Amino acid sequence: MIEKMTTQTIRYLAVDAIDKAKSGHPGLPMGAAPMAKVLFRDHMNFNPEDPAWKGRDRFVLSAGHGSGLLYALLHLYDYGVSIDDLKQFRQVGSITPGHPEFAQTPGVETTTGPLGQGLANAVGMAMASKKMAADFGELFDNYTYAIVGDGDLMEGITAEASSLAGHLKLNKLIVLYDSNNITIDGRTDITFSENVLDRYKAYGWNTIFVEDGNDEEAITRAIAEAKKAEAPTLIEIKTIIGYGSPNKSDSSAAHGAPLGAEETALTKKTTGWDFEETFYVPEEVRDEFKKIIEKKKDYYNKWIAEYEAAGIVFPSIKEGALEAMMAASGEAKATRNHGATMINILNEYLPGLFGGSADLAGSNLTTIKDGGFFSAENPAGQNIHFGIREHAMAAIVNGIVLHGTYRGFDSTFLSFADYMKPSLRLAALMHIPAVSIFTHDSIGVGEDGPTHQPIEQALMLRSIPGMRVYRPADAKETAQAYYDAFTGEGPASILLTRQKLPELEIDRAEAGKGGYIAFKEEEAPELILLASGSELHLALEVAKALRGRVDTRVVSMLSMEVFEAQSPEYKEEVLPGSVRRRIAIEAGSSISWYRYIGLDGQCICMDRFGTSGPGDELFKLYGFTQEKILEKIERYLEDEG
Ligand SMILES: Cc1ncc(C[n+]2csc(CCOP(=O)(O)OP(=O)(O)O)c2C)c(N)n1
Ligand SMILES: [Mg+2]
The missing domain is CATH 3.40.50.970 (Thiamin diphosphate (ThDP)-binding fold, Pyr/PP domains)
Structure with missing residues (x-):
């Protein structure tokens, strides 16, 4: 009884949050609640009081549209996501944004939503855990878990990342596949017909199939088995999107729109959830989660004691x-x-x-x-x-x-x-x-x-x-x-x-400011050349050749973003507003440079594709020579007066 209630609490917290927001994706939380529940309860090591704990298992909801599921779990596990936060789902400034966002919600390990990214992040996390175990000891050999949907597994990035994960035998990476045969445009048979588990076998993964996404015993056994594997594991779990909804389950109607008050009431009634109140967490469910948290903390305390006894020292940055x-x-x-x-x-x-x-x-x-x-x-x-x-x-x-x-x-x-x-x-x-x-x-x-x-x-x-x-x-x-x-x-x-x-002989005192004066005019600048990278050399040659003709300054724009972060005074000192004659030289698109050249300036850039040939010839062909640039500047000075 309590088992059914905990699963339903997770489901309906998500459903109620989505209904209240009048926006969101109820289908995934309703179908995948059982797998998420047993994963967090039986397998994941974490401590909500120390979300950055280095020994924790990582969890990535790659199917980020199912954010309601994650927020429901973070609420029940006392991560500091309150019922009020759930009521603020998808609202401006809330800690429960539309898709999970890193650093906005405690317990969210990465930003997901663009499908496929999460699984590839999880591969990186699993690699880092392996390296940590090798560098600092077995205490850091944690598991990385992800929940993915059909969409994640269709994306190309997933194929790349999974192929590498199989090759690297990342055995502590365990991926749960919410296999519901539905995406937005309909049933997956319109687009997706390969045998996914066979594909993953070919990548060198361990694969497990769970026939019934509501069979919590079978799912937890599958995860236990996966933990013993010598390769990463994909567990395909057959689920029903929007599980329990009489009119929307098993169809794309459940994917990305709130059930709505009427259908939610009907769903709750049909599935034996008799509570009128929305966002309802029965007392016995709260107690159940408290007990689980205590157990997790026991493990955490043991880990910390071992960590302290081991005297592990992480190296720090050296000066200089x-x-x-x-x-x-x-x-x-x-x-x-x-x-x-x-x-x-x-x-x-x-x-x-x-x-x-x-x-x-x-x-x-x-x-x-x-x-x-x-x-x-x-x-x-x-x-x-x-x-x-x-x-x-x-x-x-x-x-x-x-x-x-x-x-x-x-x-x-x-x-x-x-x-x-x-x-x-x-x-x-x-x-x-x-x-x-x-x-x-x-x-x-x-x-x-x-x-x-x-x-x-x-x-x-x-x-x-x-x-x-x-x-x-x-x-x-x-x-x-x-x-x-x-x-x-x-x-x-x-x-x-x-x-x-060539190596430049210029003053670098201000190089850390992103943009700086690389060649100073003789008296007062009448023309500013802005350049970066290989074209800085050209700009310096040109400025020297212009001596006596026009008093020229060259600004090296090593990084526009770093320059933009400087004080207005510094920026004015480098690029005085009164100097309107400005020319940007870069062998790339001119569009970046308009913020600096103003209405009177000009770009000597590459706004077309190049061609095959020796690089030095191409610089000549496209006008990146001292001679050609001087000609252009001469014309520019005549036009501008
Ligand atoms: C890169 C990318 N493309 C498209 C989308 C839009 N999108 C969000 S969910 C989804 C369908 C996902 O299907 P599935 O993973 O099976 O989720 P389910 O419908 O089963 O919840 C799409 C196309 C997206 N979020 N990211
Ligand atoms: Mg699906």
Whole structure:
């Protein structure tokens, strides 16, 4: 009796919250309540009083539209989500937003909603747990659980992440599949006909099938079995979406609209829930959850005692990283080569670097020497071979960072940043310090042609709120970019060249401010050239050639976002409002630059795709030479007067 009541309490807290909000997705919570209930009750180790406890099991609701289910559980487990909070579901400023959002609700491990991201985050979390166990001991060898729906399993990112998880034998990753054969447009037979468990077997996963999503005994047994496996496990659990609703269950009508007062009343009556009151939690149900919490706390206290006895010390940051990186520079090289130097110096100062490349390690140059490669056999490895799986790579790095101990990073060619965009966006939304290193910047890539020459990717990255984008011009700017990216707040992208660039002899005192004066005018600036990366060199040459003709200042725009964060006084000092003649030079889309050039300025940029050919010839072909730029400036000065 009490068992049925606890399950129904979870279901109807979600249903009532959705009805009250007149918005939300009741179908998943109603169908998946039993699996979530036994997972939390019988298997997950957690302590609501210490949500950041390093030894906790992680839970990801990848099917984030089912947020009502998670909030009901967080309420019943005393995470600080009150009945009033449930009544504020989906309202402005509430801790119960439409989809689960990291850092807004205690107990929410990651932001989910864009389908597929959550499972890939869970893979990253499971990798971080494996590494922690290898680095700091078995106390950290926790489980990672996820609930996914049909939608998650259709998404490509899930295939990438699951393939890697199988390869890495992440045996402590357990995924519950809410298999209800329904998505928004109807039954899954209109789009989805592969045998999912066979697919996962082929990925190297352990698979289990549970025929009846209401058979709580069978589900808890399946999870117990999964915990013994030597590979990650997918448990397909057949459920009925909107379970219990006479007119909406087993149809997409239950997916994304409130049941409504009438249907809710009918559903409650049909399923033997006789309480009139909405948001009702029977006393005996409250007592039941209290008992479970006490048991969880016993385990937690035992864990803490063992942890304290073990005297585990987490390494801390050493002072002096930026100085060491600045001192290492000097020789003219491609900025990707400077990057290789910087990440290896950083590794001596910053503990916990953990990341790698999507099959381009030899090109991205992001490998940590002597760090070893992470694998089933070597879970202490610091470098990750992600394989050619860019989208999952970025989401896995989010999972690694969210896990809380490691500084995750990824790398690929800049032109493939688009493959990662949905996960980069979520890193920014969560404001987590995931770092991406993108090499093979601009038409400088050359012979591989327009498919590989990024034109609009810097713009794309800069358009993500909270993403710090760095496009360094030489070794010292690369040092600054790496230091800032890995020690600052929120995500960062570093854009690096494949072609060699000269080393600049300029004052770097203000390089940490994102934009700074790289070449000072003789008396008062009559023209400002703004540039970043490889084009900064060109801008400096041009400014020197203009001596005597027009008094020119060059501003290096290493990072627009960092510059924007400076004081209005500093920004005015670097870009005085009175100087209206401004020219931005960047071998990429001009759109980023309009915020700086004003109505009287001009862009010398790349607003078209490039072509296959040697990089230096392409710079000539598209007008990125001193001569061509001087001609343009001459015309500009004539037009502007
Ligand atoms: C990337 C992405 N595409 C589309 C959506 C919109 N969407 C939300 S839920 C959903 C259907 C999901 O079906 P399923 O996972 O089976 O959930 P169920 O209907 O069973 O609750 C879709 C298409 C989304 N949230 N994310
Ligand atoms: Mg479904």
